[in-house]
Amino acid sequence: MSHMHMSDGVLPWWLWVGGLVCSLLLTLWALARLRNQRRLLPGVAIMAAVGLAAMNIPLGLPIHVNLAALAGIILGPLNGFLAMLIVNIFTALLGHGGLTVLGINSLLVGSEALVAGLLFYGLGGARRLLPNVAVAVLVALMVSSLLVVAVAGVAGVELGTLSAHEHEDDVDNGKHESNFLKTFIIFFAPLVAVWVAVELTVSMLVAGYINKVRGGWFLRGDGS
Amino acid sequence: MNLATMDNLAVNHRCWLQRCSPLAKALFVLGALAFLLTTRSLTFLVGLMIFMVGLALTNRLALGVFLPLVLVPVFFASVFAISLRDWSVGLLVLGRAATAALTVVMVFMTTAPVRILGLISAPMPEVFGELMYFTYRSFFLLLESLNNTLAALRLRRGKERFSLSRVRAMAQVYGMTLVRAWDMAGRQYDLLRLRGLGQGLRISRDWHLRTWDLTLLAALICIGVGWYYA
DSSP states (O other): OOSOOOOTTSSOHHHHHHHHHHHHHHHHHHHHHHHTOGGGHHHHHHHHHHHHHHTTSOOSSSOOOOOHHHHHHHHOHHHHHHHHHHHHHHHHHTTSSOSTTHHHHHHHHHHHHHHHHHHHHHTTGGGGHHHHHHHHHHHHHHHHHHHHHHHHHHHHHHHHHHHHHHTTOOOOHHHHHHHHHHHHHHHHHHHHHHHHHHHHHHHHHHHHHHHHHSTTGGGSOTTO | OOHHHHHHHHHHOOOHHHHSOHHHHHHHHHHHHHHHHHOOOHHHHHHHHHHHHHHHHHTTOOHHHHTHHHHHHHHHHHHHHHHHTOHHHHHHHHHHHHHHHHHHHHHHHTSOHHHHHHHHHTTSOHHHHHHHHHHHHHHHHHHHHHHHHHHHHHHHHOSOOSOHHHHHHHHHHHHHHHHHHHHHHHHHHHHHHHTTBTTTBOOOOOOOOOTTHHHHHHHHHHHHHHHHHO
8 A cells, every 4th residue: 555545434524525625626627628638638547547557566565656746747747636536536446445535535645746746847857857756756755644644633633522422521632632643643654654665766766767768758748 | 456357247247236227326325325424333334234245245246356355444444443542433433444345346346337437427527537438448458468567577586575676676567567558548549539539429328227226225225224223
């Protein structure tokens, strides 16, 4: 698992509904742009298919990469987000991430494509390919991980309230939330450390490999 | 990723859930999700889980394929459940995640993907439907090429554990898959355009309800009664 696939029933309703609305708005914006640039459609679909197929590649660890940040670099932020949304729809149908939390999951993974895409082009694109890919992917993964912690924090408040209601006691919500978040981070941090290292290494190696066999491929300018 | 296995089951497996309309199945999933997300009763969740496994058994679904898919949401929900340090709410979170996954996977396993994609893309702009179909088609084209490459790699390198050299080799597989896929994409898209994609060819959607849908309605009523009394 390369990132936290939120499950159904973990988040408060207003958060997953908000996630669905935000995801829908971003998707509609991306689709409106894509409609006017139809030549990019196969690229977006292929990147989504590669993201799905990439989960089948065994790394020797119980994790897989999804190349979301690389999708943002190759396709540009919005198209990268779109590709990751499609990956999330298919994985949600397989029970890999909930259906109601599809919006939140898409924003969490899509944020990698958005941040990496923006940063890569902001740093000057393919002129200094590997350093720019490294910085863009690393920052994108950090942002995505922080967003997961933020979402977990909100979920902790909601679940804490539910817990207090179940036991009909007056729990100090602030203390409960901080305990929840502390334990969550203890579990989540090692997973993130391994995932960031693997995803960053794989993204850089893939970018380096493509640059070697197809020089100038990243200079196409499709993502701009 | 069991997408290929699921696709095969969804198209070739014969069972009563396959005779239900995609629309009824989508409504069943939404109804079941609404009930399980609004309950606080662990008994109801356990009952619903048994009910869903029962539905899967009456449809002769391969539990070996079906149940492992539930483990991923259970794993992620368990991180939240353990962090909560409250076993009753923790079990509620686990139960919700597992039952929701059971419901969604069961419906996906018994519905032709082309029908599901049709339903999902219905409220969206046309280009979204094209994108979904093209992704799905590309995935299977890629998977075959990827499996061949991985088999060749295994023959050459043998079975090995996690190492930097393995990550490097796998990254090259990713890169090669991506470059091949990119080359293939333009040709495939042109081919699909020639066959009418995005040029007036409408994605076929099945909005008709069927007699077998009454079974799903009965199942949903049973779930609703259980929810009310739990």
